[in-house]
Amino acid sequence: MTAVDHEQLVARMPFAVALGVRINSVNAEEVRGHLDWAAERCTSGGVLHGGAVMALADSIGAICAFLNLPEGAHTATIESKTNFFRAVREGTLHAVSRPLHVGRTNIAVQTELLDAAGRRVGHTTQTQAVLSTNS
Numbered sequence: 001m002t003a004v005d006h007e008q009l010v011a012r013m014p015f016a017v018a019l020g021v022r023i024n025s026v027n028a029e030e031v032r033g034h035l036d037w038a039a040e041r042c043t044s045g046g047v048l049h050g051g052a053v054m055a056l057a058d059s060i061g062a063i064c065a066f067l068n069l070p071e072g073a074h075t076a077t078i079e080s081k082t083n084f085f086r087a088v089r090e091g092t093l094h095a096v097s098r099p100l101h102v103g104r105t106n107i108a109v110q111t112e113l114l115d116a117a118g119r120r121v122g123h124t125t126q127t128q129a130v131l132s133t134n135s
Helices: 003-013 016-017 050-067
Strands: 022-027 032-038 074-084 092-102 106-114 120-131
Touching: 003 016, 003 022, 003 050, 016 050, 022 050, 032 050, 050 074, 050 092, 050 106, 092 120
Parallel strands: none
Antiparallel strands: 022 032, 032 092, 074 120, 092 106, 106 120
């Protein structure tokens, strides 16, 4: 996909746009994106807010699920779990999403969250419903 396609994928999610989510690369097997640290995305002590971390994982994971949908279907997150391992106090938070299961009724996606040094910040597993146009 081209850079314009990347922007169009995020543009479908206004909250992701408002948060500052960016896409680096996309294909059905792997989606990579990032979110830059900013003071307005933090909780006390300059730590990137867990909600911002989870929103990045959900957004990148949703794009991964979307790329694995059958034609004409759409998706919605029905379950998400995040484990946090370290705080992000500067730099960029990176997300790498890969499908664990692509089925007829749901898609499970795993997202690794990494800081600028490549250290694991967290891990998210989410399930996306596969919804037909009649749903």
